[in-house]
Amino acid sequence: MTSQLQPEQLVAPYRPSRFMASLSAMSEPIPLDLAHLRKSCAHCSLQQLCLPAGIDAEELARLDQIVKLRRPTQRNERLFRISDPLVSLYIARDGAFKTVSISEEGEEQIVGFHLPGELIGLDALGHGVHRCEAIALTTASVCEVPLVQLTAVAAQLPRLQQQLLRVIGQGMGRDQDHLNILVKRQANERIALFLHGLGERYQLIGQSGLQFKLPMSREDIANYLGLALETVSRGFTRLQEDGVISVHGRLIEISDPGQLNRLAHVREAAPLPLRGSAG
Amino acid sequence: MTSQLQPEQLVAPYRPSRFMASLSAMSEPIPLDLAHLRKSCAHCSLQQLCLPAGIDAEELARLDQIVKLRRPTQRNERLFRISDPLVSLYIARDGAFKTVSISEEGEEQIVGFHLPGELIGLDALGHGVHRCEAIALTTASVCEVPLVQLTAVAAQLPRLQQQLLRVIGQGMGRDQDHLNILVKRQANERIALFLHGLGERYQLIGQSGLQFKLPMSREDIANYLGLALETVSRGFTRLQEDGVISVHGRLIEISDPGQLNRLAHVREAAPLPLRGSAG
DNA sequence: CGGGTGGTTGACAACTCTCAAGCGGCGTGG
DNA sequence: CCACGCCGCTTGAGAGTTGTCAACCACCCG
Incomplete structure (x- = not known):
């Protein structure tokens, strides 16, 4: 139905030459x-x-x-x-x-x-x-x-x-959720929202929503969130310092879901078992 | 060369069947x-x-x-x-x-x-x-x-x-276009992209793509673009000072479509000297 | 003519980007 | 088994852009 378009590869300055093999x-x-x-x-x-x-x-x-x-x-x-x-x-x-x-x-x-x-x-x-x-x-x-x-x-x-x-x-x-993350939210909020949303999605597919391994790099996250990768890194560090999450490379553990939700400005009917969330 | 890939071209490669009245x-x-x-x-x-x-x-x-x-x-x-x-x-x-x-x-x-x-x-x-x-x-x-x-x-x-x-x-x-506007683009680019896209859409519905009246307020535009309304206002002013557009309230005239296009699509290499608007 | 809304302009602070250096894990190769 | 090098990530310092606060202007309406 559609006229056949040549799938010309609009190759970006992307250089995974080692994987190509x-x-x-x-x-x-x-x-x-x-x-x-x-x-x-x-x-x-x-x-x-x-x-x-x-x-x-x-x-x-x-x-x-x-x-x-x-x-x-x-x-x-x-x-x-x-x-x-x-x-x-x-x-x-x-x-x-x-x-x-x-x-x-x-x-x-x-x-x-x-x-x-x-x-x-x-x-x-x-x-x-x-x-x-x-x-x-x-x-x-x-x-x-x-x-x-x-x-x-x-x-x-x-x-x-x-x-x-x-x-x-x-x-x-x-x-649309992605869009709402990007607009009018500061870096830390975006990161919190991102982690929160990811946790929710992992929970939906039967995995832990509080402890998971990020499949994507910091660079990917930064790109997705419209931030510099350094800002993402700093955000993770900050969240860890504040006791909200625990980061080991790509392993993420959400230590304080309530606080994460608050940072993400998400209000919900507690789908996650929220144990003693301080203050 | 890759000009067939316009961001939002409603004209599909389908054959438009003629309708009899x-x-x-x-x-x-x-x-x-x-x-x-x-x-x-x-x-x-x-x-x-x-x-x-x-x-x-x-x-x-x-x-x-x-x-x-x-x-x-x-x-x-x-x-x-x-x-x-x-x-x-x-x-x-x-x-x-x-x-x-x-x-x-x-x-x-x-x-x-x-x-x-x-x-x-x-x-x-x-x-x-x-x-x-x-x-x-x-x-x-x-x-x-x-x-x-x-x-x-x-x-x-x-x-x-x-x-x-x-x-x-x-x-x-x-x-998705909206998303692409919001991520990793600075205020002036967002505004240029916005006006450019709006012009394209007006042209599609048979109106002038170079001269149109914005149906929405600055506040709406700012909200949509994830900016402060003052920033939108300044952006319009700046575009006007640079001779790209002409603004009269909500009436917009695109005086230099080529330049607008360039501002909308190209992040750098713009011949415009980027300096403060004091003067 | 006055009030109201919407838009513009200015000054300053805050955030985030950029540049740059350093760290750590992991795989390769000796 | 260890050393090396690469890559991904972290951390730091400085600069720029944009948000915020505030005042002012322009236009519309009654």
């Missing part, structure tokens, strides 16, 4: 029986967060048929590049991804981080062409859902269509 | 008045930018049946409020709207401005409840599209479904 080594299709067995959405731990949420067994089977499980991706591998035509949506299963847009001057801007269960690829809905790159932050695995088939099935399954819109809407909601 | 022959009750006659998407000047883009006459008729034309809204009137259930999507016909989210502390954050032809209400897709208020910046009129009926019709009309996703995607694209 390892990436180019893996392009051969491998028939993985194991992967096929595990592919079913019915057995996926993310079922309740992912597209399948809210649809019944029969519908699930229909969806299963079009979901491909891609082989695990290496760190820094890309699901798609800028100006690639929109073919599939992806859903992270393991690991984490970032989506990055690149400005005319070649500067990267991280648009979002994607934890398991979160949809990737919506950026191309508008024009049928990706405006972002999706890059694996860790070794990861994803489900691939060809869009044509997805919309076709969705047209026949109202609940799936509804769910699709819902997942899209949630993605937009996250974008 | 044979719709008047369709069996329609014709119960009401002039407004009802004008309601038809087939006669709307925004046809190519709005939901109807890319669908044929017959499909258009189906869409027409579910589109309600709401009475003109007054300035500051709201289409919906926060936590209102999602009932309809809206499309601005005349005038302009802003969507505003409100933080726990009661601070407003303007999420987007909506010119004619642009969809309003997508914020509620995620949870079925609006997370924004849509407020008219001027007297305005909107088309209202009940979501239930829209999705029902879309399920039967693949092209409408596709178009719906496309419009949603374009909305997300605008959000």
Whole structure:
């Protein structure tokens, strides 16, 4: 439908030459029986967060048929590049991804981080062409859902269509949250909000929301938050000095969730077990 | 060289099907008045930018049946409020709207401005409840599209479904552009980008992109751009001093589009001497 | 003519960026 | 097994931009 655009690589001044070698080594299709067995959405731990949420067994089977499980991706591998035509949506299963847009001057801007269960690829809905790159932050695995088939099935399954819109809407909601982080908030607030939000998302996928390992570098965080990486580093240090969190490299432990929430200006109905939060 | 990648180009690589004005022959009750006659998407000047883009006459008729034309809204009137259930999507016909989210502390954050032809209400897709208020910046009129009926019709009309996703995607694209404005750009760049983008959008709806009246206050712009209103004011003044634009209250004339473009896209290498405006 | 709203301008303080140096872990290679 | 070097991260000092506070101006309306 869309006229074929040349996926010319708008290569940014990004120089992971050492990784390129390892990436180019893996392009051969491998028939993985194991992967096929595990592919079913019915057995996926993310079922309740992912597209399948809210649809019944029969519908699930229909969806299963079009979901491909891609082989695990290496760190820094890309699901798609800028100006690639929109073919599939992806859903992270393991690991984490970032989506990055690149400005005319070649500067990267991280648009979002994607934890398991979160949809990737919506950026191309508008024009049928990706405006972002999706890059694996860790070794990861994803489900691939060809869009044509997805919309076709969705047209026949109202609940799936509804769910699709819902997942899209949630993605937009996250974008809006991102926006609210960036506007009119100072560095420390942004960092607190970031950690808070990340903790919430980890909790949603069944991991600890109080103790987790950041899949992204300080530089990525800084980019995402619109700060200098030094400011992020200082922010972490400050939060640690104040006893709010405990930092060991990328390991984060939230020692005082209540205080973190307060710093983030988040008020909520205490979804986390808040133990004796001082003052 | 990479000039095909304009940040926000609504003109999609889809073939725009020509619409025959044979719709008047369709069996329609014709119960009401002039407004009802004008309601038809087939006669709307925004046809190519709005939901109807890319669908044929017959499909258009189906869409027409579910589109309600709401009475003109007054300035500051709201289409919906926060936590209102999602009932309809809206499309601005005349005038302009802003969507505003409100933080726990009661601070407003303007999420987007909506010119004619642009969809309003997508914020509620995620949870079925609006997370924004849509407020008219001027007297305005909107088309209202009940979501239930829209999705029902879309399920039967693949092209409408596709178009719906496309419009949603374009909305997300605008959000992303907004985000890119806010991150890592200084005040003057944000302002230049803002004016540039606004001009582009005005041009798209058939108005002058070089001379237009801002529908929103300085305060709104500042809020949207994450700046203090004084900074916006100073930025306008500065742009005027530099001969890039001409400001008369809310009337904006872009005197030097090339320079504005440069300021909006290029962080440095601007031939403008950056010095204090004392003088 | 006066009040009100919205916009402009000025001065100062605070925050964050930039530049720069130093630290620490981890993998490679001897 | 240890040394080295690289990379990611931390820390420090100075400069610049922007927010804040405050006053003033311009326009609209009655």
